[in-house]
Amino acid sequence: xTLANAQAWCxxxxxxxxxxxSAEENEFLAGLGSTWLGFLTTDMVGLxxxxxxxxxxxxxSTGVQLIAEEQKWGYTWDGRWNDGSDEWPTTCYINDIxxx
Ligand SMILES: [Ca+2]
Numbered sequence: 001x002t003l004a005n006a007q008a009w010c011x012x013x014x015x016x017x018x019x020x021x022s023a024e025e026n027e028f029l030a031g032l033g034s035t036w037l038g039f040l041t042t043d044m045v046g047l048x049x050x051x052x053x054x055x056x057x058x059x060x061s062t063g064v065q066l067i068a069e070e071q072k073w074g075y076t077w078d079g080r081w082n083d084g085s086d087e088w089p090t091t092c093y094i095n096d097i098x099x100x
Pocket of ligand 1: 056057058059060061082083084
């Protein structure tokens, strides 16, 4: 799906697109599959962790994709990040339900 569709779907089920904060979390996400991430290359101020492939972000898009596949487009990814605009699967972190 497009990034806009991923954001709309995830926000609509009270969730947010993931922003990995550690290598362990990134590995967890990669284990679930490729996903859009919840930040744009134009706003990376709050990031506490990054896992770009070398030469990324390359200016393809402001949306960021975690690429779970070891090999894609002739490059090694294995969970590294790419700025891109291709249709992409997504994982959604659902916010905790507060109160009872
Ligand atoms: Ca790119």
